[in-house]
Amino acid sequence: MTDGPVRQASLREHNLGLVLRHAANAARPPSRADIAAATSLTRATVSALVDDLIAGGLLTEVEPAPRAGAGRPAAGLVLSASGPAGLGLEINVDYLAACVVDLAGTVRHRDVRHADQRPGRPDEVLAEVARLAADAHAHAAREGLVVAGAALAVPGLVTPDGVVRLAPNLGWRDVDVPAGVASGLAGSGELALSVDNEANLAALGELHAGPAGPASFLYVSGEIGIGAGIVLHGALFRGARGWSGELGHVAVRPDGPACRCGARGCLEQYAGQEAILRAASAGDTDDLKARAESGDPATLSALTAAGEALGVAVAGVVNLLDVEAVVLGGIYAPLAPWICPAVVAQIHCRVLTDAWSPVDVRPSVLGGDAAVVGAAGSVVRAIRNHPARWLTRPVS
Amino acid sequence: MTDGPVRQASLREHNLGLVLRHAANAARPPSRADIAAATSLTRATVSALVDDLIAGGLLTEVEPAPRAGAGRPAAGLVLSASGPAGLGLEINVDYLAACVVDLAGTVRHRDVRHADQRPGRPDEVLAEVARLAADAHAHAAREGLVVAGAALAVPGLVTPDGVVRLAPNLGWRDVDVPAGVASGLAGSGELALSVDNEANLAALGELHAGPAGPASFLYVSGEIGIGAGIVLHGALFRGARGWSGELGHVAVRPDGPACRCGARGCLEQYAGQEAILRAASAGDTDDLKARAESGDPATLSALTAAGEALGVAVAGVVNLLDVEAVVLGGIYAPLAPWICPAVVAQIHCRVLTDAWSPVDVRPSVLGGDAAVVGAAGSVVRAIRNHPARWLTRPVS
Numbered sequence: 001m002t003d004g005p006v007r008q009a010s011l012r013e014h015n016l017g018l019v020l021r022h023a024a025n026a027a028r029p030p031s032r033a034d035i036a037a038a039t040s041l042t043r044a045t046v047s048a049l050v051d052d053l054i055a056g057g058l059l060t061e062v063e064p065a066p067r068a069g070a071g072r073p074a075a076g077l078v079l080s081a082s083g084p085a086g087l088g089l090e091i092n093v094d095y096l097a098a099c100v101v102d103l104a105g106t107v108r109h110r111d112v113r114h115a116d117q118r119p120g121r122p123d124e125v126l127a128e129v130a131r132l133a134a135d136a137h138a139h140a141a142r143e144g145l146v147v148a149g150a151a152l153a154v155p156g157l158v159t160p161d162g163v164v165r166l167a168p169n170l171g172w173r174d175v176d177v178p179a180g181v182a183s184g185l186a187g188s189g190e191l192a193l194s195v196d197n198e199a200n201l202a203a204l205g206e207l208h209a210g211p212a213g214p215a216s217f218l219y220v221s222g223e224i225g226i227g228a229g230i231v232l233h234g235a236l237f238r239g240a241r242g243w244s245g246e247l248g249h250v251a252v253r254p255d256g257p258a259c260r261c262g263a264r265g266c267l268e269q270y271a272g273q274e275a276i277l278r279a280a281s282a283g284d285t286d287d288l289k290a291r292a293e294s295g296d297p298a299t300l301s302a303l304t305a306a307g308e309a310l311g312v313a314v315a316g317v318v319n320l321l322d323v324e325a326v327v328l329g330g331i332y333a334p335l336a337p338w339i340c341p342a343v344v345a346q347i348h349c350r351v352l353t354d355a356w357s358p359v360d361v362r363p364s365v366l367g368g369d370a371a372v373v374g375a376a377g378s379v380v381r382a383i384r385n386h387p388a389r390w391l392t393r394p395v396s
Numbered sequence: 397m398t399d400g401p402v403r404q405a406s407l408r409e410h411n412l413g414l415v416l417r418h419a420a421n422a423a424r425p426p427s428r429a430d431i432a433a434a435t436s437l438t439r440a441t442v443s444a445l446v447d448d449l450i451a452g453g454l455l456t457e458v459e460p461a462p463r464a465g466a467g468r469p470a471a472g473l474v475l476s477a478s479g480p481a482g483l484g485l486e487i488n489v490d491y492l493a494a495c496v497v498d499l500a501g502t503v504r505h506r507d508v509r510h511a512d513q514r515p516g517r518p519d520e521v522l523a524e525v526a527r528l529a530a531d532a533h534a535h536a537a538r539e540g541l542v543v544a545g546a547a548l549a550v551p552g553l554v555t556p557d558g559v560v561r562l563a564p565n566l567g568w569r570d571v572d573v574p575a576g577v578a579s580g581l582a583g584s585g586e587l588a589l590s591v592d593n594e595a596n597l598a599a600l601g602e603l604h605a606g607p608a609g610p611a612s613f614l615y616v617s618g619e620i621g622i623g624a625g626i627v628l629h630g631a632l633f634r635g636a637r638g639w640s641g642e643l644g645h646v647a648v649r650p651d652g653p654a655c656r657c658g659a660r661g662c663l664e665q666y667a668g669q670e671a672i673l674r675a676a677s678a679g680d681t682d683d684l685k686a687r688a689e690s691g692d693p694a695t696l697s698a699l700t701a702a703g704e705a706l707g708v709a710v711a712g713v714v715n716l717l718d719v720e721a722v723v724l725g726g727i728y729a730p731l732a733p734w735i736c737p738a739v740v741a742q743i744h745c746r747v748l749t750d751a752w753s754p755v756d757v758r759p760s761v762l763g764g765d766a767a768v769v770g771a772a773g774s775v776v777r778a779i780r781n782h783p784a785r786w787l788t789r790p791v792s
Binding site: 157165166168214215216228230232233237238239240241242243244245246247249250251252253254261262263266308309312313315316317319320321322323324349350351352353356357 | 553561562564610611612624626628629633634635636637638639640641642643645646647648649650657658659662704705708709711712713715716717718719720745746747748749752753
């Protein structure tokens with residue numbers, strides 16, 4: 001083998017991705033000529049690539065909008081809603097979730113099962129995740145979708161090969177998640193599964209959700225635990241060894257209440273879901289939101305106190321990292337009207353550069369389930385970035 | 397003009413830097429053949445480049461060490477100690493400093509003038525800095541050194557063109573530092589001056605001080621104010637808008653004592669120089685160190701309390717950024733024996749990954765004056781990275 005053919009193949013791979021992503025990100029369905037103009041590829045090259053992408057089920061043609069001028073308008077190209085889909089899974093402390101996102105980015109299926117996961121052994125929880133995955137798979141099949149792969153979000157520290165080193169709120173240590181899910185799926189087929197921290201997957205989802213997001217932001221995931229995904233200069237920052245983002249264990253008051261991690265006064269003890277529900281005497285977050293909407297004073301004061309503690313920690317992050325935005329996810333997304341003002345006030349008070357360098361504090365674009373949607377989105381993004389792998393897959 | 401000559405010139409520029417940096421970083425003075433082997437350049441190319449660098453005063457030949465084997469050993473190449481030098485300057489709250497670092501990296505001159513800078517107007521302080529610079533310049537000239545440029549470290553937020561937007565402990569806002577220094581130097585020549593945050597310059601100095609440093613670390617500068625330089629994956633992280641590293645204004649206790657920044661309970665109020673001196677009833681840091689060495693209980697308890705507060709804030713940074721090391725600079729460097737243990741204890745207690753992902757806490761390699769030495773070093777590094785600019789300078 002010489003260098004020539006290999007380089008030709010990788011060039012084609014690159015260009016396939018270029019065409020696909022242009023179709024994905026364009027404001028309206030582009031024609032082949034539009035893509036050629038935007039990518040500087042020749043029209044003949046673009047046409048050949050587009051033909052391959054249509055044949056492979058990744059692109060599809062849509063009728064052009066009628067035009068006033070002369071001549072027949074060209075067909076527009078969009079990502080195929082029946083193309084390969086991504087399966088998102090999430091284990092959290094008090095729920096499991098699954099969703100299917102199609103290649104065009106639409107959430108086609110969503111399944112959340114509320115139940116405290118702490119009493120179960122990890123293998124039992126992973127077997128339930130496998131059942132959730134099989135159900136989502138079956139649902140996708142009924143809609144004519146092929147699931148290309150799955151990503152699982154967990155509230156803990158995950159190695160690159162999917163072992164949960166530590167998930168304090170679940171009480172997990174050194175749990176081999178892919179093996180557990182695979183044994184739960186035994187007999188019902190295989191699934192390419194990646195595992196990542198839930199705040200990281202949500203932050204990545206947020207980064208890609210809109211075309212005009214800020215390049216550096218802190219994504220905060222409020223659940224029973226509190227995690228963060230740190231996006232710096234447009235890329236997820238995972239830390240020197242992969243353990244970044246443990247915002248929930250930043251101290252708010254060093255001598256405060258004991259935390260499950262063994263330290264005292266961690267943010268989770270002030271702004272975690274259980275602390276808020278306890279302070280507001282609410283049953284769950286829906287109940288909490290209803291009470292806040294009705295103006296219940298205890299609820300409003302619990303949310304303000306949580307927002308203040310969160311704001312103290314977040315202001316520290318802004319002082320350190322000078323991020324442009326703070327995105328509130330998890331339960332903070334639906335509760336943002338009551339949490340945001342206290343966070344903003346702490347930033348105004350504590351961030352040295354606040355007067356001339358404002359920070360945007362806003363709820364997650366993907367909403368409260370950003371992690372599971374972000375997980376499914378990560379599978380879809382991998383196909384958009386490397387469509388050649390999908391086009392050349394062995395036919396089963 | 398065609399592309400050809402330009403590309404040749406930039407290739408030569410690149411190779412000059414390659415040769416110079418290899419000589420700077422090699423364990424022992426390399427021969428031309430050693431450099432050719434290490435850089436994959438031909439021996440003829442290396443020889444021509446080395447000749448130019450010697451002629452330009454950047455490299456010099458040293459006698460080879462005697463060898464047991466046959467044949468005359470080749471001469472070794474080192475960076476010229478009489479080559480262009482860097483002038484480092486520092487404004488801090490209670491002192492001004494200057495130093496000259498030669499091209500080989502040796503500190504050749506050091507001048508620290510202790511005096512509270514807060515009573516002075518910015519233009520008065522900058523005039524004094526200009527006098528310090530002129531003195532250092534004269535000292536360098538007496539040693540036969542040409543000062544290639546200067547960098548000034550300030551304890552505040554600095555724009556890329558050298559305006560101090562805010563230095564809370566100095567009480568400065570929007571001070572045009574290069575203009576102030578230039579007017580102070582009026583009549584005594586010009587000086588290419590860059591201005592940067594003192595913790596950033598110290599962190600960069602620390603990054604380049606040794607060959608085997610960690611790729612991601614937090615440099616903490618303890619002075620009257622507390623700043624930080626954040627090195628991630630081997631590069632200084634300046635933040636989205638250039639305002640990163642304000643560790644001194646991370647809250648330790650949200651309702652603690654009022655800070656000069658307007659907030660309450662900032663780290664500076666617990667671990668800043670003035671808080672420590674007050675708690676230990678010490679006159680200055682030399683006095684403080686002497687009392688600590690003599691085992692004075694009030695001093696030891698003041699240093700432990702400062703270390704605990706610093707440790708709470710630093711543990712938060714490690715939880716967030718997963719850095720491999722924490723480097724203590726400024727007054728924390730000489731006080732490290734008494735400050736470090738409490739910082740380490742807080743990291744053990746508060747960092748979620750501490751059990752399997754240890755963090756090295758150590759004093760700055762460059763010592764207590766890392767900022768001013770780092771400033772001078774930044775000038776020298778610029779020459780090492782772009783020697784062609786120096787070789788082609790107009791002869792004055």
